[in-house]
Amino acid sequence: MKHHAAYGLGLEDLDVVIVEDSKPMQTLIRSILISFKVARVRVFDSADEALEAMLSEPPNVILADWRMAPTSGYQLLRLIRHRHMEPLCYVPLIFITAHGTRALVDKGLRAGAHHLLVKPLSPSTLHSRLAWLVTDDRTMILENSGFYNIDGIHKTLDVQAEKLKTLENARTYHEQATKRLAAVKSAVEKEFASASKGVPESPEHIAKRVIPAARDRKAPRISAFGATRATGT
Structure with a gap:
C-alpha cells in the first residue's frame, strides 16, 4: 500500500x-x-x-x-x-x-x-x-x-448507500401513512356531513364503520422499512 x-x-x-x-x-x-x-x-x-x-x-x-x-x-x-x-x-x-x-x-x-x-x-x-x-x-x-x-472506498460508499436507502424507505413509509390518514379523515368528514341530513350517529359508530372500509381500500402494504412491494424505483 x-x-x-x-x-x-x-x-x-x-x-x-x-x-x-x-x-x-x-x-x-x-x-x-x-x-x-x-x-x-x-x-x-x-x-x-x-x-x-x-x-x-x-x-x-x-x-x-x-x-x-x-x-x-x-x-x-x-x-x-x-x-x-x-x-x-x-x-x-x-x-x-x-x-x-x-x-x-x-x-x-x-x-x-x-x-x-x-x-x-x-x-x-x-x-x-x-x-x-x-x-x-x-x-x-x-x-x-x-x-x-x-483503500476502503467501496465499503464506505456501501455504508452511505445503505443509509440513504433507509432514509428513502422511511420517507416513503411516512408519505404512504400520511395519505392513508388523510383518506380516513376525508371518509369520516363525509359520514358526518351525510349524518347531519338524517339521524345523527355518534363519532364512535361512524369510526367503527368507516375505518375498516378505508383499510380495505387497495393501498401498498407497508412495513417499518417502507413498501413491501416494488414501487418502481
Whole structure:
C-alpha cells in the first residue's frame, strides 16, 4: 500500500495538470491555481494529450472534466489507475463537472477518483479541497481487477448507500401513512356531513364503520422499512 502522489506536500509544491476542453474553464482554473502559488500548472485540451505528457512527467494532482471527447475524464481515470501505469496510478484525480448527480459521484469514487467538484467552481472550494487532499492519508491498494483504488472506498460508499436507502424507505413509509390518514379523515368528514341530513350517529359508530372500509381500500402494504412491494424505483 502506498499514499497518493500529493500526500504530505504543501500547496506551493504541487505540480497540477488540468484536463479540460473548455477554454474559459481552462483560464479560470489556471488563474485560481496560480493565485494559490502552486509550483506548476499544465493545461491540456484532451485526455489523450494530457496522458502523453504525464507519462514522461507525472504530476502530483490531476483536475479533469468528466465529459470530454474522444476520451472522457472517466476513461482517463481508468487508464491511469491500471497497475501498469505506475507511477501515474498513484496520482490523485479530482473531477470537475456540471453534472454532480449521486450516481455520477458514486461511479467516479468507485473508479478511484479522490473527489468531485461541481461547476461553477469557486476559489475557496478548490482551495479547501486541495488542502484536504494533501492531508488525506488513505492509502492506494491494488485490487483483484488489476486497478489501484483508495483503500476502503467501496465499503464506505456501501455504508452511505445503505443509509440513504433507509432514509428513502422511511420517507416513503411516512408519505404512504400520511395519505392513508388523510383518506380516513376525508371518509369520516363525509359520514358526518351525510349524518347531519338524517339521524345523527355518534363519532364512535361512524369510526367503527368507516375505518375498516378505508383499510380495505387497495393501498401498498407497508412495513417499518417502507413498501413491501416494488414501487418502481
